[in-house]
Amino acid sequence: MSIYRPQIGTPLAELDTPCMIVDLDALEHNFDVIADLYADSPTKMREHAKNIKTPIILHKQIRAGGTMGGICTAKTAEAEVMVEGGLTDILITSQVVAPDKLARVAALSKIADIKLSVDSDGPLNELSRISSEMGADVGVVLEVDTSMGRGGVRAIERGVELAKMTNDLPGVTFRGVMSHQSLAAGADNDRESRFIEGRRYIQMCLDVKDAIEAEGISVDIVSTGETWTYDVAPEIPGVDEVQGGTYALMATQADYMDAFQYAVKVLSTVISTPESNVAVGDVGYRAMTSPGGVLPRVDGIVGVEVESLEADVIVLRSDGEMPLDVGDQFLLLSAQQDIMVNRWDQFVAVRNGKVEAVWPILARGCHH
Template sequence: ELMESNFSVIAETYSSTICKMRQHAKNIKCPDILWRQIEIGGTLNGVCTAKVSEAEVMVEGGIRDVLITSEIVGEDKQRRLAYLAKRADVKVCIDNKTNLNSLSLIAQEIGSEIGVLIEVDTSMGRAGIRSPEQGVELAKLAESLASIKFLGVMSHQTVDGFTDKETRFIEGKRYIDKCLEVKTAIEDYGIEVTIVSSGETFSYDVAPQIEGVTEVEGGTYALMSGPAKYMEEFSLAGKVLTTVIDVTETEIVIDAGLRCLGGPLGVTPTVEGQDELTFIEMHDSYSVLSVKEENIFRIGQTLFICTSQQDILVNRWDNFIGVRDGVVEAVWDISARGCHH
């Protein structure tokens, strides 16, 4: 129920907007669940992925509109991308001429057309162009190359820590405006920009109100995670069921560790409804938690673990177990897990 409630928030938010959600598959990794958001509404009937291998799984799962939000470098990956573009509407982001020229040559050889969006670095300090002038030069090159279709611009941004709605709106607009500056510069040169893909979970309700944004790349909202819990309209839907396997006077041991949970950047998980429990050790297959007050926990007791990062968590499991009213309703394959080559 919680996941569908999150999907319904998106459907309602985007019900009458020009801008639509393009759900990010990098943390969900399951076409069945992505289709559920498409069915409930608010999307453009497409998704985005971080990798070619994830995009392949989405297309196999029947999704025909995929945006790859990372630059694809290397002949082997670019060939897979070009072949995939013959089967579906597959787009990819670029931020340099070398990559763009390489994509064009391979797509020509294979006989496909690849749509491209220019990535703009608005705040992350990683991939992406840094100025409108760079964007114009890349757009000009894309327009001139065979087997390349220039579509628009994209960006991804983030805010640190827990924040309020006012801060989200101020910071979200400030970052997204940087992406729109590149759009304007390209259009002023005379090149059409049809897609502005920007925004994410923290700005899901900001981006639709900014003129010019056509789609939002949200992913975290579907299952949620600890760092995003300040967004109270969404519920934590992705949890791990664990069992207490040992009890001492001040500690308990559970059968869930780093292999199935993860603790990125030293941020440990929490236990649902159990504020008196704190993770103190995480090992491969088990974890040790301290108990603040009297230890009333017992061997065999089950607990729900709430992760601090859904992407890493989901990538360690084979299936989602869908539960409604305490009864298992569905089992979904996480078919894009482990897409590492």
């Protein structure tokens, strides 16, 4: 089966659907917001590749400015693709424990500045053994849990123990601390509230940093923050890097972050209008998702909502006469990007209603 690849210059209206497009003006706007905000700040963006999975897009933010020149990846396989794509400073933000993957991380560290998130001693010892046997040196960044309840040390003392342990091991170098936090569902999301919440969480990571430094171990990197704290993290002294992800493509779960524009959308065609206020489109679960039951949103058509998403189709209902006919196109916004992007082979990059580029999603797939 060959993958549909539209010609450069194809108008939006002639694209075969469903089609995942990236609006270049919106993407560049989002990158410029970061470049402008971080230009004169000691805090810089370390963009997360987990949603984008495409080196060329990450290079665009680095070229636009406001970054520390590197990125995050969620897993080893993503890091490999990014190094191959010319990115040279990578923080892998999930723990890696399998010996073969640790060997892949160590191998990567011979050609790029690789840092791995660590939160327990077994994998740390294994990383050290494998890395030193290979003559490699992998950076260690300690993950601190601040609110997510997933990986990451829960106590300051545990963080200090792991930092000391790293310092005594060959093949690894202690580089710093990291955390990722979510704004509690239903919490106020105005800037002041985000600042109070963001500081509360990020301070937990800074407390571990301070305790490690008090033991005479230097902490080069405090890597924390994300889309909802992108504008508050730089105001918290001690934060070096922000791990923004969602801001680049945007998703409806972050719609309160109105500095950013929706860059990624899925184009669909109406294939049936079985009732005067119902339209069925050619997008299903194969192309989009509804994480936590949150359905995609119709872009820019007032009064038309997504009623359901099925395996191969989407059902829209309007509050009056359906403004869409069979054959009409419409655009959908996703609640979350990572799961959606992972299903596609390429981004079709569009400007002024025409295809300007087609970018393969090189790091897609379930493999770690």
